[in-house]
Amino acid sequence: MQKITPLVKMVDIEKNFGAVQALKKVNVEVQPGEILGLLGDNGAGKSTLIKILAGVFPPDAGEIFFEGKQVNFLSPKDARASGIETVHQALSLVNVMSISRNFFLGREPTKKIGPVNLLDRKKMDEECKKAVTGLGVRVRSPHEFVSILSGGERQAISIGRAMHFKVKLLILDEPLTALSVRETKEVLRQVEKAKESGVSVIFITHNVYHVYPVAERFVMLDKGIKIGEVYKKDASPEDIIEIIATGKMPQELKS
Ligand SMILES: Nc1ncnc2c1ncn2[C@@H]1O[C@H](COP(=O)(O)OP(=O)(O)OP(=O)(O)O)[C@@H](O)[C@H]1O
Numbered sequence: 001m002q003k004i005t006p007l008v009k010m011v012d013i014e015k016n017f018g019a020v021q022a023l024k025k026v027n028v029e030v031q032p033g034e035i036l037g038l039l040g041d042n043g044a045g046k047s048t049l050i051k052i053l054a055g056v057f058p059p060d061a062g063e064i065f066f067e068g069k070q071v072n073f074l075s076p077k078d079a080r081a082s083g084i085e086t087v088h089q090a091l092s093l094v095n096v097m098s099i100s101r102n103f104f105l106g107r108e109p110t111k112k113i114g115p116v117n118l119l120d121r122k123k124m125d126e127e128c129k130k131a132v133t134g135l136g137v138r139v140r141s142p143h144e145f146v147s148i149l150s151g152g153e154r155q156a157i158s159i160g161r162a163m164h165f166k167v168k169l170l171i172l173d174e175p176l177t178a179l180s181v182r183e184t185k186e187v188l189r190q191v192e193k194a195k196e197s198g199v200s201v202i203f204i205t206h207n208v209y210h211v212y213p214v215a216e217r218f219v220m221l222d223k224g225i226k227i228g229e230v231y232k233k234d235a236s237p238e239d240i241i242e243i244i245a246t247g248k249m250p251q252e253l254k255s
């Protein structure tokens with residue numbers, strides 16, 4: 001079988017916070033166009049792992065390859081420039097800014113008036129409205145502050161932003177926390193849309209039932225250690241819950 005280069009390959013990643021070993025020699029791959037569920041209880045190391053991938057902080061040890069090339073992201077900006085967009089657990093939208101400002105955050109189109117570069121607000125509003133409406137979110141106006149949006153609408157804008165800028169990898173850290181049933185459905189629909197457009201997704205949650213319908217593979221972490229990984233075809237949600245609860249892979253699922 002021909003071997004496809006993984007989009008992401010994290011090798012022997014280690015991270016300590018003082019005496020806390022948050023990650024111990026963790027190995028994770030993400031394939032092109034794949035939705036990977038990253039699961040584990042509180043404090044398992046999920047957010048730490050993806051923060052390393054997103055350039056928030058470096059690992060203490062280990063290597064990261066993106067599209068087959070070794071990378072060393074020194075900031076979230078570096079990771080973003082390579083095509084990695086992260087929606088962090090504490091949502092990365094700025095409450096006191098308008099929807100369209102949030103949509104472009106750091107990527108604002110500008111227009112030159114004489115010697116100065118000004119934000120092209122008209123273009124921002126038009127593009128933002130088009131992209132967000134295309135995702136099925138009704139925004140009354142791109143000028144409204146993000147603080148008035150519901151949790152689901154905020155997630156939609158974050159995911160929409162990632163898709164609009166044609167990212168290669170979308171990382172969602174607990175995107176469904178505090179969302180209603182309807183909003184949850186909507187966000188899951190958008191994750192599927194992202195996948196259809198060829199984007200790989202790392203979807204972090206402690207609720208396997210949230211990610212099971214959309215992901216094809218699952219990696220389980222426990223206290224900084226990777227317990228194992230399974231394909232959806234080989235394990236039910238209940239099998240995965242059992243793996244997380246016991247911290248062990250059943251013999252028949254070990255590869
Ligand atoms: N910036 C930090 N400083 C000190 N300790 C940290 C820091 N970030 C994480 N930790 C510790 O590292 C461990 C892993 O935390 P992490 O946030 O990665 O877990 P998680 O799997 O995302 O948990 P949750 O499901 O609660 O979000 C925890 O023991 C946590 O207290």
Ligand SMILES: [Mg+2]
Pocket residue numbers: 046047048089173
């Ligand atoms: Mg977390």
